[in-house]
Amino acid sequence: MNHFINGFFKRIKYNGSTHISFNDIPTLMFQFAKHIPFENLDVINNERSQVSKHTLQQKLLDNPRGGLCYELNPLFYYVLREVGYNVKMIAASIIVPKNGLQGTHISTILTYDERTYIVDVGFGSHLALQPIPLTGETISSRTGNYRIVEQHDDKAIYALEKITNGKIEASYTFTLDAVDEEYLTKVKEIITKDERSPFNRSILVTKLTEEGHITLTKDTITEIRQGIKNKQEINPTVFQQLLANRFGIHGM
Template sequence: MLSNNSQIQNYLERIGFKGTLDGSVKTLSDLQECHLHTVPYENLDILDHIPLSLDPQDVYQKVIMRRRGGYCFELNALFGWLLRELGYPVTDLFARFWRDEPNTPPKRRHHVLKVEAEGAAYLCDVGVGGILPRRSIILIEGIDQRQGEECYRLERDPYYGWVLCEQKNGEWNKIYSFTEEPQLPKDFIFASFWCENAPDSIFTQNPMVAIRTPEGRNTIAGREFRIFSSAGVRTFTPQNQDEYKAALLENFGINLD
């Protein structure tokens, strides 16, 4: 298991965190935002048929030492470990991902974190490829929580529990829902195995790579790289595997060699 101070320091250096570790809500949000700007969301190992491990030591080696990314079962498990080591009470939860789901209701296939700080509970998540809160969301129903140009709100459903919603074009849309039943690390193994191996899993179809940037975000659609900034969207498609690897390294910090 992960445990020592050097591993914590390596983690903080990996995500570029230079703040004060005081257990505050601000520090919690700063850690989350740093994570989303430095660690990419990616499913490249799944596409290459490399089995994923959810063991914290294995994920640490992949994400921190090899400077790769991952998806929710990897990234939120590792982020949860860091937060616990820093003194935050953390509960692992299962979520149903509603955004872009053609066959509702969605299955439980997303890992999120409930984190306590300064006497309140917060939703934290560093494991989504699309746009999501970059700072922690307080678990209070019905209040608008604005983050820059984005706005989020938590609603309550009698069956699905908490529902994280985003405001788009004046309307509120579901991102995902979750209940507060605590989960053990082994509870995520079956869901992760399905995501890795099921023929109808979105993770086995095409590359899913994304990262926040100071100017916007970088993503991949098929083999097309999309660089979003305040100036608009720049797209390009690498012409060979060497160009593809170079673009991954430049735009996501991913080194496949």
């Protein structure tokens, strides 16, 4: 086991087999979602470094911090690739909320046993926590039900849908075209600078927990436990304390 994979297992507090079977991937995804936050602090601070395997390792594993989709999903892509899976990074376009930006969500396509799946650990708290097949099959998760349907238009050929209480909501559309690290840096630049970006306006830090999820903003802390929501206003001192104690992020 190399230094990168060992660092990843340590970061997500994974103590299972180091020979990652397909059935182990959901466990990795849940551990990832609990321990590596979805957060936009670098965007708010106008940080402009390039996105690469090396910078992701430094930020997410060694520092340790969280990040947005163009950091979280590529990190997991590199992990899956290192342990022997057939994967590629792809770009998707968010449908809800509609902001006009195209191709700025990054996800991972995994091909295993002649089936193709999307694997996403970088979509805030809306995570399936397991690979979703591109067959239309609905999969169930603690965060809801998900499926991928094929479309026939000139913009995308697949759509990820979330089903909640019988209501179907499309999350994003995508093709199977691969993207590279240069594209990731381009997405980071757009998310940081473009006025249509939803992530360059105010602080957002969120992660899953065993019982739900927790979200921190500049002024509030919101925690959902077993479907019960608790929201409290906070001051700057409490914000820094919560950032450190609940998310493991120091000195921001």
